[in-house]
Amino acid sequence: MHLDALDTPCALVDLDRFERNATRMSDRAHDLGVRLRPHVKTHKCVEAARIQTRDHFGGITVSTLSEARGFAEAGFRDITYAVPVAPQKLREVVEINSRIDRLAVLVDHMATITAVEETARPFAVVLPVWLKIDCGLHRAGVDPESELAIALATRLRNSPQIDFRGVLTHAGQSYSVASREEARAVARVECAVTRSFVERLAEAGVAVPEVSIGSTPTISAARNLDGIDEVRPGNYAFFDVFQQTIGSCVLADVAFSVLATVISVHAEHQRAVIDAGALALSKDPGPTHVDPACGYGRMVAVEDQHPLPGLRLTSLSQEHGVIEGAGTAALRPGTLVRILPNHSCLAAACFESYRVVRGTDVIDEWKPFRGWSGC
Numbered sequence: 001m002h003l004d005a006l007d008t009p010c011a012l013v014d015l016d017r018f019e020r021n022a023t024r025m026s027d028r029a030h031d032l033g034v035r036l037r038p039h040v041k042t043h044k045c046v047e048a049a050r051i052q053t054r055d056h057f058g059g060i061t062v063s064t065l066s067e068a069r070g071f072a073e074a075g076f077r078d079i080t081y082a083v084p085v086a087p088q089k090l091r092e093v094v095e096i097n098s099r100i101d102r103l104a105v106l107v108d109h110m111a112t113i114t115a116v117e118e119t120a121r122p123f124a125v126v127l128p129v130w131l132k133i134d135c136g137l138h139r140a141g142v143d144p145e146s147e148l149a150i151a152l153a154t155r156l157r158n159s160p161q162i163d164f165r166g167v168l169t170h171a172g173q174s175y176s177v178a179s180r181e182e183a184r185a186v187a188r189v190e191c192a193v194t195r196s197f198v199e200r201l202a203e204a205g206v207a208v209p210e211v212s213i214g215s216t217p218t219i220s221a222a223r224n225l226d227g228i229d230e231v232r233p234g235n236y237a238f239f240d241v242f243q244q245t246i247g248s249c250v251l252a253d254v255a256f257s258v259l260a261t262v263i264s265v266h267a268e269h270q271r272a273v274i275d276a277g278a279l280a281l282s283k284d285p286g287p288t289h290v291d292p293a294c295g296y297g298r299m300v301a302v303e304d305q306h307p308l309p310g311l312r313l314t315s316l317s318q319e320h321g322v323i324e325g326a327g328t329a330a331l332r333p334g335t336l337v338r339i340l341p342n343h344s345c346l347a348a349a350c351f352e353s354y355r356v357v358r359g360t361d362v363i364d365e366w367k368p369f370r371g372w373s374g375c
């Protein structure tokens with residue numbers, strides 16, 4: 001089927017670009033001497049994760065228990081659930097963990113460690129747990145310079161209910177950089193903070209089995225990952241306009257796009273409206289710190305995805321997207337358009353399935369896991 005036969009709005013995965021992104025990151029991880037545990041929250045699809053893990057040990061990172069259960073049922077046996085675990089979800093974690101080699105969780109608080117122990121004890125199981133540290137994002141994670149961080153690691157190491165996996169961090173501050181060089185500097189911080197915490201723990205008599213780091217900007221730019229065991233980039237599978245703007249990739253690497261239809265044209269105002277709004281693209285404002293006029297994504301040609309600078313996606317409401325610019329003169333109701341989103345993870349999450357294309361041929365359909373709970 002040609003993609004112009006698809007109903008819109010429609011999510012497209014360009015398989016050539018996706019496979020190239022997967023191979024490049026896989027080679028990068030090999031060259032840097034680390035294991036690749038891709039974060040599959042970007043697409044949440046079994047087919048995509050199989051391609052990303054094919055030259056590595058098979059481990060993946062997920063962001064919901066729905067993903068954890070789905071990927072476990074699909075045969076993935078080593079999974080890290082990479083948001084600090086809510087105590088109420090631990091019963092389900094125990095159950096999924098019992099079906100595979102390992103469903104590891106993240107903690108950054110004593111109360112969560114207590115909850116892990118209390119949930120695991122009655123089942124006489126040992127749960128795999130990472131200590132999440134904050135390397136500068138200031139979102140989740142314990143301050144690695146604090147005494148609390150040492151106390152948490154010591155307790156994890158000594159608990160009979162816990163298999164202490166090691167120290168994990170995510171340098172999400174890499175999204176505020178303006179270039180690959182700046183992302184490389186954040187990667188150095190990501191490594192340095194974890195390495196020095198591991199040294200402090202060694203002085204305190206706490207051995208750290210493994211160190212896990214990773215974001216797409218830092219791992220795409222890093223030149224040296226000495227002292228790091230595994231990396232967890234995720235967005236690189238699709239990339240997006242944000243990553244292109246901050247230098248993680250070029251536009252021709254962006255493997256996810258949204259196909260839409262023009263539904264209203266106002267030539268006198270150089271304005272047109274498409275049927276892809278915030279529920280197809282998300283309302284991610286994009287890399288405004290580098291390009292204040294970025295709008296809500298980049299308009300590209302439907303057939304070969306070359307950029308269309310005469311068209312700008314300037315506003316979104318629920319089911320409407322407004323395009324402005326001289327290029328609107330060529331548009332009519334019914335014209336197909338294609339958009340590379342600002343943030344592919346959020347745009348992809350708007351869809352129940354993705355159409356997989358090679359060029360303009362639709363060759364497959366991938367269905368992601370949705371929701372939060374795996375029950």
Ligand SMILES: Cc1ncc(COP(=O)(O)O)c(C=O)c1O
Pocket residue numbers: 039061082083169170172214215216217232233234235236
């Ligand atoms: C804990 C953790 N690890 C890895 C990633 C992957 O980073 P990226 O989306 O930049 O690929 C994320 C993303 O939010 C994360 O929260």
